[in-house]
Amino acid sequence: MENNKTDTNNKVPTTYARAGVNIKSEEIAVNSIVSWAKKTFKFREGKFGEVMRDIGTFANLIDMGDFALAMCTDGAGTKVLVAQELKTYNTIGIDMIAMNVNDLICVGAEPIALVDYLAMEAIDAQIVKEIALGIYEGAKQSGIAVIGGETATLGDVIKGIDNRGFDIAGSAIGIVNKDKIITGDKILPGDFVIGLKSSGIHSNGLTLARKVLPKAMYPEILKPTKIYVNEILNLLNNYGSKIHGLAHITGGGFLNLTRLCNYGFIIDNPQKPQMVFNQIQKFSKNSDREMYRTFNMGTGFCIICSPEIAGEIEKNEDCEMQIIGRVVEEKGVKIVKDGEEIKL
Numbered sequence: 275m276e277n278n279k280t281d282t283n284n285k286v287p288t289t290y291a292r293a294g295v296n297i298k299s300e301e302i303a304v305n306s307i308v309s310w311a312k313k314t315f316k317f318r319e320g321k322f323g324e325v326m327r328d329i330g331t332f333a334n335l336i337d338m339g340d341f342a343l344a345m346c347t348d349g350a351g352t353k354v355l356v357a358q359e360l361k362t363y364n365t366i367g368i369d370m371i372a373m374n375v376n377d378l379i380c381v382g383a384e385p386i387a388l389v390d391y392l393a394m395e396a397i398d399a400q401i402v403k404e405i406a407l408g409i410y411e412g413a414k415q416s417g418i419a420v421i422g423g424e425t426a427t428l429g430d431v432i433k434g435i436d437n438r439g440f441d442i443a444g445s446a447i448g449i450v451n452k453d454k455i456i457t458g459d460k461i462l463p464g465d466f467v468i469g470l471k472s473s474g475i476h477s478n479g480l481t482l483a484r485k486v487l488p489k490a491m492y493p494e495i496l497k498p499t500k501i502y503v504n505e506i507l508n509l510l511n512n513y514g515s516k517i518h519g520l521a522h523i524t525g526g527g528f529l530n531l532t533r534l535c536n537y538g539f540i541i542d543n544p545q546k547p548q549m550v551f552n553q554i555q556k557f558s559k560n561s562d563r564e565m566y567r568t569f570n571m572g573t574g575f576c577i578i579c580s581p582e583i584a585g586e587i588e589k590n591e592d593c594e595m596q597i598i599g600r601v602v603e604e605k606g607v608k609i610v611k612d613g614e615e616i617k618l
Contacts, residue, residue: 327457331533332380332522333448335455342450344383348373349443352480356496358435359489363401365498366442367408368415369477372499373524374446375416376575379506380520382456383448385416390423395432395439397425405442408498416503418446454510458534458578460518461601466584467531469545469598472574473500475554478525479569483550486557494550502575505593509577513587519578523570528607529618531576541599542610547572563616566609573598 308329315325318336326335326342333346350369357366367390375385390409392402402425413420423444432439475483476499483495502522510517519534531539547565551572555565565571578601579587588597609616 326455332377332520333383335381335383335450340452342383342452342455344378344381344448344450345445346374346377347443347445348377349441350477352484353477353496354440354442355434356480356484356492358438358440359484360492360496361438362493362496363404364407365411365496367405367410368412368498368501369408370442370444371409371412371416371418371446372501373477374444375412375418375448375501375503376499376522378446378448379503380456380522381448381450382454382510382520383450384507385418385446385448385503387419387421388413388444388446389421390442390444391426392423393426393428393432393441395427395429395434396437397427398438401438401440405440412498412501415501454514456510456517456520458519460515461535461537461578462518463537463601463603464581465518465578465601466581466597467539467541467599467601468577468579468584468587468595469541469573470502470505470575470577471500471545471594472523472548472570472572473497474548474550476500476524476570476574479554482558482568483554486554487550488557491550491553500574502593505590506575506577508592509587509590513579513583516583517577517579519576521576521578523573523575525568527566527568527570527618528573528609529567531578531607532605534578535601536605538602538604538606538608539599540602540608540610543596543598544609544611545572545596545598562609562611562614563618566616567618 311329318324324337326337333344335342335344350366353369354366357363374388378385409420432441474497475495521530521534523530551569584597588595607618
């Protein structure tokens with residue numbers, strides 16, 4: 275197991291784990307919560323609002339009779355520290371909303387509403403105003419209503435730069451007809467994987483990125499997470515059941531694909547990573563394997579579909595996308611880069 279401590283002989287962390295985030299340790303911790311959360315499903319069994327899926331997918335579903343309600347929750351992570359460093363707060367709300375709505379669409383749901391949670395070291399009206407502008411812009415891009423939330427002053431808990439510390443998160447809901455839910459159960463070997471280009475680092479891997487990159491590059495990693503709602507909903511309207519799976523590429527990189535099915539994936543035509551990823555790899559001296567296990571590497575979202583429609587989808591002008599790989603029998607994810615096969 276990877277060490278979760280920062281290198282003692284080198285101030286620059288060389289892996290995500292050494293920067294302070296050990297994905298394996300997080301999985302163990304999350305599993306302890308999940309085991310208890312699953313036991314609560316029985317409280318709704320046979321009742322309106324029964325849980326429809328297991329925990330572990332991008333969003334879970336609640337039975338509402340003729341349709342299902344999709345729910346998820348997420349935040350902007352340590353990207354808030356980059357915003358504090360640059361004293362720029364008007365995009366972090368976009369990130370929070372993007373991380374939620376991009377998960378909702380993975381089950382075929384249309385995002386409709388969100389509540390936010392803003393915890394601050396000390397209330398600063400100007401910072402709150404800027405954060406609110408970003409929340410509004412994220413809601414506009416995704417077509418949702420922000421119907422409420424909570425603002426808390428937690429000076430004893432939240433600590434940041436010059437008394438400007440804050441954390442932001444949200445919980446979102448979406449709706450989907452039961453016959454249009456995307457579960458991944460239709461995925462078969464031979465299906466194609468289409469990658470939708472990311473806007474950059476998005477909101478994952480910042481614990482490593484901000485520790486290895488020079489401050490001059492912070493504006494690059496503050497670029498807001500791309501919201502894929504309109505593109506994906508349009509494709510679902512046009513191709514419906516021929517789209518077999520949808521994946522939001524977040525923390526864990528391309529390993530997110532393994533959440534969809536029990537088959538494997540080979541990515542032999544990956545999209546070109548943006549310059550920011552090359553710089554992170556340069557300064558951290560990370561291997562290609564570590565980079566593709568940590569970052570989106572230029573692909574923020576994936577569509578798994580039947581081969582006969584992949585070419586049509588690839589030509590879609592709403593979003594920059596390309597066929598990046600295919601589904602295979604063998605479990606796991608392999609990246610082919612410069613002729614070399616990298617097993618994640």
